[in-house]
Amino acid sequence: MSTCNVPTARRHPIFDLADDAVADALSRACAMPGEGVLMTGTGMPTLHAMSMVAASKPVLSSNLCLAWSLLTSLGYELELRPWAASCRNWVRMRP
Numbered sequence: 412m413s414t415c416n417v418p419t420a421r422r423h424p425i426f427d428l429a430d431d432a433v434a435d436a437l438s439r440a441c442a443m444p445g446e447g448v449l450m451t452g453t454g455m456p457t458l459h460a461m462s463m464v465a466a467s468k469p470v471l472s473s474n475l476c477l478a479w480s481l482l483t484s485l486g487y488e489l490e491l492r493p494w495a496a497s498c499r500n501w502v503r504m505r506p
Contacts, residue, residue, distance in 0.1 A: 425454040433460035441466050453477065471495060 433450075437460055440448045447469040450457045457472035464470075469492075479491055 423454060425452050428455055430456050430459045430463065433457060434463040437461065437464045437466070437470065441468055441470070447471065469495070 433456055437448065437450065440450075441464065445468070448466070448471070450461075450470070450472040453473045455472075455474075457474050458478075461470055461472060461475070475495055476491070479489060479494055482494075483489055
């Protein structure tokens with residue numbers, strides 16, 4: 412594995428977010444009025460955070476939609492809604 416040290420002043424803070432912080436924000440968003448939650452920003456660690464929260468409404472993230480798009484581009488026939496719901500256990504998920 413190779414790493415690259417990027418000066419903090421040039422690094423966007425979204426890349427330093429911890430899963431717990433994103434999960435807390437998602438929990439708060441789920442408690443607010445609305446029909447769903449959209450978490451944008453591919454630098455934010457959304458997939459693990461989504462698996463940590465028992466959401467009371469649909470939740471989508473840029474990374475989840477990107478993964479779905481890539482899989483469908485590879486020929487997997489997946490409808491977004493049921494596939495996204497199945498991703499709560501994304502660590503164990505296999506296409």
